[in-house]
Ligand code: CP
């Protein structure tokens with residue numbers, strides 16, 4: 001097993017292909033063991049801190065339960081309960097928390113906050129969602145894709161909607177694993193050019209083809225996987241009306257759009273979903289949808305990641 005001891009995981013850029021596969025393989029083992037009611041207390045005596053600047057259902061609960069199942073402990077640190085909200089610096093917070101914790105997961109608005117945390121911490125930092133990346137989600141997505149498609153290389157993934165945090169890390173994750181990805185986003189809402197360029201560069205190593213378009217039907221044509229995310233991410237509430245007008249109906253994943261994908265395509269969504277906006281109920285509740293498996297896999301990949309970050313293995 002490849003230890004990741006003391007690495008920071010701020011995006012999929014922090015993991016090479018071998019490390020990604022190690023996390024997925026270990027997650028698959030832990031998942032199998034948990035289905036058989038076998039739990040190993042691999043993180044006995046270890047403590048994870050969880051800083052949340054914004055709300056969460058899946059990330060909070062899956063990390064907390066994951067630590068509990070592994071025999072460790074998780075502490076929820078809501079931003080308003082911390083001296084951070086009263087002006088203590090991120091640098092000093094990082095130095096202090098490193099004295100008590102074995103690992104820190106943080107969900108922040110500004111990705112720079114995570115970079116500062118990682119610079120001033122002596123413990124591993126995990127990104128639990130920033131305005132740029134969502135690595136834990138993409139690891140769960142890759143595990144889900146592998147479970148359904150049994151491979152990565154040569155698959156076609158169509159991303160429909162906002163070229164934001166989830167899309168950004170998915171571009172990198174697909175590039176690193178050899179999945180061809182086309183992101184169909186409205187003009188002005190495409191993923192940042194530097195992230196597309198990083199992904200294209202990664203893609204040259206695996207043969208993954210990275211494309212960005214404004215045309216959802218082109219992206220979905222013969223796709224193996226169709227994925228989307230909310231049109232109004234956390235922190236974007238002030239753009240809600242503009243965004244809904246720009247995205248709906250052209251970028252909505254509905255039965256009309258998804259019929260252009262392969263018959264055995266899967267539909268993915270990191271959740272939370274806004275039914276009737278980025279996806280219709282018939283698609284998210286339909287036979288192509290794997291969103292609940294995807295949500296479950298957050299638990300398994302994060303347990304694997306926590307073990308690999310905190311143990312010598
Ligand atoms: N997908 C995801 O990160 O969900 P939460 O916002 O509920 O954590």
Ligand code: NVA
Pocket residue numbers: 129164165166229230232233234270271272
């Ligand atoms: N793009 C979404 C993802 C939520 C998990 C957001 O940032 O709110």
